[in-house]
Amino acid sequence: MTQDAHKRAVAAAAIDEVKPLFNADCVIGVGTGSTAVHFIDLLAQYRHDFRGAVASSDATAKRLRDHGIEVFELNHVGSVPVYVDGADEINPRLEMIKGGGAALTREKVVAACAERFVCIADASKRVAVLGGFPLPIEVIPMARSYVARELVRRGITPVYRDGVVTDNGNQILDCYDFLIEDPQRTEAELNNIVGVVTNGLFAARGADVLLLAGEDGVARFTR
Ligand code: 5RP
Numbered sequence: 001m002t003q004d005a006h007k008r009a010v011a012a013a014a015i016d017e018v019k020p021l022f023n024a025d026c027v028i029g030v031g032t033g034s035t036a037v038h039f040i041d042l043l044a045q046y047r048h049d050f051r052g053a054v055a056s057s058d059a060t061a062k063r064l065r066d067h068g069i070e071v072f073e074l075n076h077v078g079s080v081p082v083y084v085d086g087a088d089e090i091n092p093r094l095e096m097i098k099g100g101g102a103a104l105t106r107e108k109v110v111a112a113c114a115e116r117f118v119c120i121a122d123a124s125k126r127v128a129v130l131g132g133f134p135l136p137i138e139v140i141p142m143a144r145s146y147v148a149r150e151l152v153r154r155g156i157t158p159v160y161r162d163g164v165v166t167d168n169g170n171q172i173l174d175c176y177d178f179l180i181e182d183p184q185r186t187e188a189e190l191n192n193i194v195g196v197v198t199n200g201l202f203a204a205r206g207a208d209v210l211l212l213a214g215e216d217g218v219a220r221f222t223r
Helices: 003-021 034-049 058-066 104-113 141-153 183-191
Strands: 027-030 052-055 083-085 117-122 135-139 157-160 171-176 196-199 209-214 217-222
Touching: 003 034, 003 083, 003 117, 003 209, 003 217, 027 034, 027 104, 034 058, 034 083, 034 117, 052 058, 052 104, 083 104, 104 135, 104 196, 135 141, 141 157, 141 171, 183 196
Parallel strands: 027 052, 027 083, 083 117, 117 209
Antiparallel strands: 135 171, 135 196, 157 171, 209 217
């Protein structure tokens, strides 16, 4: 099975996971990335069974709307029973690195509002220790060099993701060669640097459920 087939299989498993929550008032949170795209495409056939969605990126909002799924402003939604999104890496505690698609801030905001975070991933994303994938940090543009110097001072190697502007008008620094032993502490420390909007560690609010696709099918893990 290809990696893309795994992504589609895990997206189908996520549909089964969220379907019991559907009702006329239900607004679900939808993530960003190629695994989330499979989820959105499969979700389309159930669009009359729930009220709509909040999106973690402009790209996701467009794809949802293209399928006729109503997209709500998060500020206009009282509760989000579930948020479904992919990850770049996930560890056994269901802490993640996200933001490979530069949508980390909106993803983190929707995840924070959600009662349940369902992570959908193929087996290549499962790691013992986070940090093999470069950790993205969203910075406001005028602070980019300052934040980069602060990261270097902490022994971290930031690389400017040239040409990428986030949906919030900001820029991304990717941190390479940075094994993260204590994700919750690192998440808080990096967010404390002035000029950082947020970093791609999802540890304070990790996933509640991991659906992981491999050669033997989709396995379900909980925290
Ligand atoms: C986007 C993300 C994605 O969830 C992450 O990059 C995984 O993407 P994919 O499903 O394409 O592997 O955090 O900002």
